[in-house]
Amino acid sequence: MTTLKDLSRALNLSVTQVSRALNDHSDVSEATRERVKIAAKHLNYQPNISARRLVTGRSGLVGLVMSYMSESPQDRQFLDVVGGMSKHFARAGLQFVLHMADPDEDEVSVYRKLVSGGGIDGFVVLDPKINDKRLAYLKKAGVPFVLHGRDCVAPDYPFFDIDNFRVGYELTRHLLEQGHRRIAFLNGSPGRTYVAHRTDGYRAALAEFDVPFVPGLMRNDQMSEGFGIRDTIRLMDKVSQAPTAFIAGNTWIAKGIYEGLRALGLRVPQDVSVVAHDDLLPDVHAGAMLPPLTATESPLHLSWEPLARFLSASLAGTDVSELQSLDAARFVQRGSVAPPVPR
């Protein structure tokens, strides 16, 4: 293993200057900086993390904590999430530590342990809940993190999110404009912030059209095809109050809705309209469904790069204001919406 001392010997420089050259400090001439960097590459020098961490507070390690819920539909996104993060952190020179927590272990204590004993510089936090305990801890402890999603409208930490209020609003409004008044929303798991944001958008659009909010039309469950099938049938069974249109939280749910409706002998969009939010997941394409599904779309796989970038920049001291991104989903009209049939 090559150390700074080896380099300094080889270059006839002090250890100090070599270190400063490699870390792009100010008081080292351009010529020697070049010389040092070339030699470092040539001798295949890699800084010793432990030594660096001992003297600075930093380890060059970033973490992602997940809890293992076997067989949940999210699992299919897992490669995308973890692979994407890892790849981008590797490029930023950070090592990506994946910690799979025991499901019965307290979430916060996992973070605490990793911070105090494991020396992890910062975290990527996914899937925020309302009043998220992890966020509360990380904020209080002053540990850097980046969030996929948001806690509130204007947080003071780095985040990457899409405008889920608008997603809810636009999908609902589109249906309202076509004349629908009983609109069911098969949303995601309760307690998630993005689900709440979409609900807010939904209610805002209803309010604009003076349509009362009917709690029974808002369904919350883990996003899956099964949820779509089940709740479609349950909702359509209440004949007199059955919805004329459905909003699906993602394309898996939408696929379930399609199947549920087909099972009931109903056609999309002639009998019932359907719209969805489309994360552009690898396995279900809204445009390839029959009929093609009208949706707001926003590729989930584009999240990992900015998340990784934001966290490494945050560790490097970049101001929070530059590390916040709120994307708007794109509304794509296809063939799954028609005016409601009168009953």
Next chain:
Amino acid sequence: MTTLKDLSRALNLSVTQVSRALNDHSDVSEATRERVKIAAKHLNYQPNISARRLVTGRSGLVGLVMSYMSESPQDRQFLDVVGGMSKHFARAGLQFVLHMADPDEDEVSVYRKLVSGGGIDGFVVLDPKINDKRLAYLKKAGVPFVLHGRDCVAPDYPFFDIDNFRVGYELTRHLLEQGHRRIAFLNGSPGRTYVAHRTDGYRAALAEFDVPFVPGLMRNDQMSEGFGIRDTIRLMDKVSQAPTAFIAGNTWIAKGIYEGLRALGLRVPQDVSVVAHDDLLPDVHAGAMLPPLTATESPLHLSWEPLARFLSASLAGTDVSELQSLDAARFVQRGSVAPPVPR
């Protein structure tokens, strides 16, 4: 943060003795050991792992390098693999670093880079190829690793493998005993060691029954349903030389074979017999197929725990001989095999 120095001051002892007391070394009296441990707990002492790692040369980090092949069917195992590893390493007090390599980057150089910083203590290596360059490098560099699979019959490194020779042998032999003589084998990707081992078992069984090996009946491709469908149809199309039985490398392939045969109007097992190796993957259950699939079974998800255990034990200095495990797959007879129909 309390350090050893703080403790030594408070206890009126040397730093050395405090360290030795806490680490249960021999030459410290029982009395002071107690005294030290109580004080440590009282002052809430946490050893600084960076300092410890600096002096011991260990980082406490273990790595898994994967290359990102988007959309390959392996992706569905990814959560299982990575999640399982992470969980078990966390229990062993090791941090699990996942490195997603750029597909165009040289495999070996990735390892070299990770090793040379004193960064990573050891690796888990998956999916060994014949003449695997990663193994060659790790062996030469003296970096600890554990392999899922084997290089050769009796390697000198820790590994966890199942007896793939026997898998090939038993499945083939079972079909031979039922009278089959033209047996197709839809195996895995070429170049993998386990694929070669299964092929060897297949050939050994054929030889015992004096059945010549027909190269055209051995098909190698990435394990997927599509492979099963395609090659079943291609093989059955050569009417006069069509196989009377199929061996599938895993249950995805088997599912493809079932579908291919159904598409051709052929029944299992009346017209064609099928057997497979079953990794007990989460999404396709051999016993739940129609007809239930006769298979050798060996749960893949039981691999991760021993792999993690072997690697951490290897790092702790346990002898290699105790860190090698070769499991036999269990042969389960179900309803997918019948004697061949005479043509």
Next chain:
DNA sequence: CATGCCATCCGAAACGTTTCGGACAACCGG
């Protein structure tokens, strides 16, 4: 020519731990 400034460099300390080599006393057998 004296002064100050700038660019470039270096020695040494520091981070907190483990461990090597030795010190000191007490005790034992001869």
Next chain:
DNA sequence: CCGGTTGTCCGAAACGTTTCGGATGGCATG
């Protein structure tokens, strides 16, 4: 009483990095 053993202890070095405080020489300014 002596040599050796045993049970406790300690000082100091080492791990590889960053960084503080200064050192040196060249150059322009007055």
